[in-house]
Structures are given as C-alpha cells and as structure tokens.
Amino acid sequence: MRVDLFDFDLPPEAIALRPARPRDAARMLHVAGGAPLADLGVRDLPSLLRAGDVLVFNDTRVIPAQLEGQRGEARIGATLHKRIDLRRWQAFVRNGKRLREGDTIAFGAQVTAMAEARHADGSWTLFFPGEEPVEVLLERAGRMPLPPYIAGKRPTDAQDRSDYQTMFADKDGAVAAPTAALHFTPELMAALAQAGIGHETLTLHVGAGTFLPVKADDTLDHQMHAEWGTIDAETAARLNAVRAAGGRIIAVGTTSLRLLESAADESRTINPFTGDTSIFITPGYTFKAIDGLMTNFHLPKSTLFMLVSALMGLETMQGAYAHAIANGYRFYSYGDSSLLLP
Template sequence: MNVDLFDFDLPPDRIALRPASPRDTARLLVLHGAATRDRHVGDLPGELRAGDLLVFNDTRVIPAQLEGRRGDARIGATLHKREGPRRWRAFVRNGRRLRDGDTIDFGAAVSATAGDRAEDGSWALDFAGDEPVELLLERAGRMPLPPYIAARRAADARDVADYQTMFADEPGAVAAPTAALHFTPELMAALEVAGIGHVTLTLHVGAGTFLPVKVADTAEHRMHAEWGRLDAVTAARLNTARAAGGRVIAVGTTSLRLIESACGDDGKVRAFEGDTAIFITPGYRFRGIDGLLTNFHLPRSTLFMLISALMGRERMQAAYAHAVADGYRFYSYGDASLLLPGD
C-alpha cells in the first residue's frame, strides 16, 4: 500500500509536552464499531465489560541516551537493543566520525568500543568494565524522550517519573509503552470493582519505534526487531478470558504486537520468548486481541498503519480529524483512544 494513504495534517500545538495530571484525567476518544464518543481515561470502567482483560507491558525505560566524545568528535548514542551482557545496538549521531574499534568516552567513567555497523545504520557498542551496564547508564545516561518532544524542550527531573508507567518492572526499553502512562492505582481499583482483570507481558521497546517510514510502499518497509516475553500463565489467562466471552484489550501497540506474535492461526495464544518484527497493515487478520487502548500516533507511521488495520483506514482518518479539531493532545504524553472494532 502507498504510505501516503496514512498521512494527515497535525498542527504542532497538538503535540503534548507534558502528561495530564492526574494521569487518568487525559481525554479518551472511544471508537466502538461505528459509534464515536468523547470521554476521559477515568471513564474506562464504564466503557468495558465485566470479564474483559486488559494487557499491559511491564517493560521499564532505561536512561538510554548518551553523549560522548571520540577524540575531538562529539558522538551521541541512543541504545536500541541489547545483544549481550555488555553489548548494545545503538543509533549514533555523528557516526561518520566513528570507525570499528574506536572508543567513545561518555563521561562518569563510562566508555564503549564501537563494533560493526548494521544495514539499518545502527552500531554495536561494547561497554568497558565489569559493572552492570544498567549501573553505567544510571551514571552517564538520560531519559530518552521521543524526538518530537526533545526537539522542543530538554528532558528534566519530571520526565524520570512521567515517562515511566506504574507497571514498569523489567528494565530494557528505550521508549515507554505510552498507553499505560494513563493508568493510576485508583483507576486500576475501579476496573477491578467493575470485574475487569489485567495481566502483564514484556516487550522492550526499541528506538526503531520513532524511525520514519522512508519507502513509498509499505511492502518495502522493514521493522526493527524487539525482544519480548509472554509466559505460559499469561497465555492461559488470555485464552480463558476469551473462552468465557470476555474481550482481550491490549493496552498499547507493544502489547498488541507481542500477543499477535504469540497467537496461532487457531486464535490460541501460546508462550513466547524472543524477537518479534511483526508489521501490521490493513488486510491483517487479528487473532489474539479484541480491542486496543492506544495514544494518537504520527502520520505515515507503522503504528497508524496498525490501527488502520484494526478499525479501517477511512475510519481512523476521520477519527484523527475529529481529534485534531476537538483539541485532543497527541503522541507520547498526549491523550488516548479506545478502539473496539465491534462484536
């Protein structure tokens, strides 16, 4: 499909630079079948049904952005994906000044040696020393805000908490599963009272989630692989919920993509651990989920293609036009949408 089909106009002032406070006061655009409703995230218990099951991603964002020097050259690195105990794949700024075997000094007694450069432009970085890389990043790294926020303001102390979900437990992501940023303990308690359950899985979101689609046809785009794990107990709960008539609602596209990666043609979810590079576009047949709660996405992005596959491209174009006109806040710190294709 032509990538231009997934374009839309977004005024820059619709891009949220801070999250709503409290988090569950963010607005919620509900698309249920042909119906459209303007709500707030706190209204979610009334928009779902007893027996439904929400699926959260428990990945934890690490301070994955580093600034350093190779001699006189300034080098910026955004870690993308772990490849070993001390090796990470990274997207590098000013990479033309870097060669295989060069050492980059990131300050705070943190350094890494550049390895091979992959076809996607990312470099392998091997961190020196014996300390866990997570400790090195705590010293020298900073929170990796999305580029559309970082271009307008610097990351600060508020982002350390704001850009982490209440479910964050497994370190390894370089971007937050932002749909879950809207949830609070109070909202989770209200969902439990309403008979709506929840489970968690892990998918470590990579920096590739922010890379633009540079090809004209979706068939030519290649997704970056991300590591995920969905255990047998969680798989059983998903299958049991659907067998009992409940709906599986993915909270975020990361949860959705891992469930679909773990689901067979028979609609049964199985345990999964490993890399996934699933790319969902219109025409895809969803097997493991019945709905999605997600933020508003970039034009021409793989995520807008995914929600167009779930709800229909024209439906999503109209919904986004409504969201823009009605003042919804977009992207990672913005508002949310609940997408229910219908029964």
C-alpha cells in the same frame, strides 16, 4: 499499500510536551465499530468495558538509554535500542561517520564504550567494558530517551524520569515507554477491578526503531526493527481462558498488541512466546489475539497509525483523527488516549 494513504495534517502544537496531571485525567476518544465517536476521559474506562474483560499491559521499564560523548574531538550521540548480550547494545549513533571500528567513546568521566561493529542500517554495536551492569552505567551517564518530537522542543529533565515510566514498569530494557499505560493510576486500577475487569502483563522491550519514519513509498518496502518480548505459559493460559469464557482481550498499547499477535496462531490461541518480533501490521491483517486496543494518538505515516487503521479501517481512523485534531486532543507519547473497539 501506498504510505501516503496514511498521511494527514497534524499541527505541531497538537504534540503534547507534558502528560496530563493526574495521569488518569487525560481525555479519551471512544471509537467503536458503527457507533458515533464519543469524547470521554480515561476515567470512563471501567464503564466502557464488561466484567470478564482483561486489559493487557507491558511491564517493560525504560532505561536512560540516551548518551552524549566524545571520540577525540568529535561529539558522538548514541541511543541504545536493542540489547545484544550482557555488555553489548545495538545503538543509533549521531555523527556515526566519525567512528571507526575499535574506537573508544567517552560518555562522561566514568563510562566508556567501544564501537565494535557497524551495521548495514548505520547503527553500531557498542561494547561497554567493566564489571558493573550496563544498566548501572546508564543510570550514571544516560538520559531518558524522549521521542524526538518532544526532545526537539524542550530538554529532557528530572521530571521525565518519573513521567516517562508507567506504574507497571518492572523489567529493565525499553528505550521508549509503552505510553498507553502512562494514563493508569492505582485509583483507576481499583475502579477497574471493582467493575470485574482483570489485567495481565507481558514484556516487550520497546526499541528506538518505533520512532523511525517510514521512508518507503510502499508499506511492502518498509523494514521493521526487531524487539525482544516474552509471554509466559501461565499468562497465555489465563488469556485463552478469558476468551473461552466470553471475555475480551484489550491490549493497552500497540506494544502489547504486537507481542500478543506475534504469539497467537491461526486458531486464535495465544501461545507462550520468547524472542524477537518484527511484526508489521497494516490494513488487510487478520487479528488473532485481541478484541480491542487502548492507545494514544500517533503521527502521520507512522507504522502505528497503519496498525490502528488495520484494526478499525483506514476511513474510520482518518475520521477519528480529524475529529481529534479539530477538538484539541493531545497527540503522541504524553498525549491523550483512544479506546478502539472494532
């Protein structure tokens, strides 16, 4: 499909620079197949789902994966986006043309990395020598990797260390938050449980590739970056049992959705899964694992706006986004939410 079909005018001021406080005070646009759009709030979620439904959250934890350093006189910026092994990460590098294989980059006084290999897409493999886990080094030298649409408007600060982490964050490895889950609080989870709505978790370590613009003119020519994820056998079995009992599987965030769809087969069975996924969902895709999606508002011509258009229909989502913009909804990572029920 032509990428320009997914373009729309988004005022810069619509991109939220801070989250709602408290988190579950955010607005939520209810988009249901055939029904009028409804302006609601995240706290209305228990009344919009049914007893027996299950929400699926991503329990990845964002690491401080943005580094600023020096290679001689050259300033080098690095955003780690995919773990290769215990001491190696693939990274997008700013000023990477100044690097040669074997160069050492000093990220402050205590953390160094070797530029080990350059990839075809311009990213680099960085090797972090030493005995301490790389995550410990990142806590010492790194910053939270806010999306460029926020970081370009204000500096990252101490508040982002907590703001850009969900209440489910447990397993280190993401360089972008599964932002739909940022809206959840213990109070909201208690209300959902009281309404008979369950929840499960999976892990997808979100990579910085999620922020890359689609530069191709046709979706067929866009290359998705791979991300590592896992769904264990017990979780897969419980989710299949939910659907067999007539409940719905509602993905919280596009990251949960993409991993669930990667794990599902043509019979709509969710299988255990561990490995990389680079699934790219565009209109025409047949969903096998999920019955709905809670997600924030995405940017024009992004792979994520293509995904929600695949779920609900492009015309429906164009109308929903026009409504959201006209009514002052806040977009992107720290923005408001939508509940999409086809």
